[in-house]
Amino acid sequence: MDASDEIAPDVRSILSAARDRGGASGTVDVTARSLSAAFDRAERDGRVPTITEVKPTSPTTEGRHDGDPVELATAMVENGAAALSVLTEPEHFGGSPETLARVRAAVDVPILRKDFVLHEAQLDVVEADLVLLIVRFLEEDGTDDLEDLIDAARDRGFQVLVEAHARSEVAAAVDAGAEIIGVNNRDLAKLDVDLETFESVAPAVDDDVTLIAESGIETPADVQRMRAAGADGLLIGSAIMDGDVAANTQALTTPTETPNQ
Numbered sequence: 001m002d003a004s005d006e007i008a009p010d011v012r013s014i015l016s017a018a019r020d021r022g023g024a025s026g027t028v029d030v031t032a033r034s035l036s037a038a039f040d041r042a043e044r045d046g047r048v049p050t051i052t053e054v055k056p057t058s059p060t061t062e063g064r065h066d067g068d069p070v071e072l073a074t075a076m077v078e079n080g081a082a083a084l085s086v087l088t089e090p091e092h093f094g095g096s097p098e099t100l101a102r103v104r105a106a107v108d109v110p111i112l113r114k115d116f117v118l119h120e121a122q123l124d125v126v127e128a129d130l131v132l133l134i135v136r137f138l139e140e141d142g143t144d145d146l147e148d149l150i151d152a153a154r155d156r157g158f159q160v161l162v163e164a165h166a167r168s169e170v171a172a173a174v175d176a177g178a179e180i181i182g183v184n185n186r187d188l189a190k191l192d193v194d195l196e197t198f199e200s201v202a203p204a205v206d207d208d209v210t211l212i213a214e215s216g217i218e219t220p221a222d223v224q225r226m227r228a229a230g231a232d233g234l235l236i237g238s239a240i241m242d243g244d245v246a247a248n249t250q251a252l253t254t255p256t257e258t259p260n261q
């Protein structure tokens with residue numbers, strides 16, 4: 001299937017750039033830091049298990065965050081992030097594999113490589129603790145098969161976060177062997193963000209899957225809403241990057257009580 005005409009022009013451009021990016025010649029051998037252990041530690045410390053994203057820019061962000069990624073990452077970890085997501089996509093998100101390597105060397109939490117991996121050799125570009133595989137993108141013609149890529153990533157020692165947006169994509173992720181699934185509230189067809197996506201998709205996910213709510217989480221109320229809908233963890237980018245990163249991380253990883261109505 002080639003569904004590229006059903007996705008937003010910016011996303012089509014992301015896909016096209018991802019197709020053009022090469023891989024690496026060698027094969028990485030990763031000793032991964034465990035995401036579930038990091039989430040357990042956060043829960044024990046009374047923090048919301050959160051992957052905060054070092055996201056310099058994006059197609060839906062105005063301008064670019066010029067802060068040093070290592071300083072931003074350190075501030076996130078010191079203020080409650082259980083794990084980090086680091087963009088390595090250069091053209092649309094201002095990321096790089098070198099940035100991820102620097103961040104991973106500077107902190108001790110698990111690092112998700114945030115990129116648009118379509119082929120096995122692209123897994124070998126940089127070591128990380130988790131890689132992202134997006135069901136929607138891997139349904140495109142000329143990409144590797146999701147199950148094969150999950151196996152190839154695990155063979156290298158990576159944990160795998162498989163991203164879905166609809167119940168049918170969750171089913172595809174589970175069939176392919178996914179153990180960590182992210183439900184993206186951002187629709188890659190229109191780039192709209194709607195937290196109801198997670199609420200409607202989450203009930204289709206079995207309890208033995210680690211379930212992560214991604215995108216559009218901006219306030220402590222949103223955090224509470226995603227947790228109430230069944231999120232084991234959250235992935236938050238823009239709302240952390242926009243402004244005071246330390247204060248934002250603290251505000252979104254510290255649970256709040258709902259006031260009595």
Ligand SMILES: O=C(O)c1ccccc1NCC(=O)[C@H](O)[C@H](O)COP(=O)(O)O
Nearest residue numbers: 058059060214215216217236237238239
């Ligand atoms: O963030 C974008 O503008 C974007 C556009 C097109 C494809 C993907 C995009 N984002 C990828 C992500 O998954 C988010 O960076 C991540 O979930 C954090 O989202 P947010 O908290 O809304 O920044």
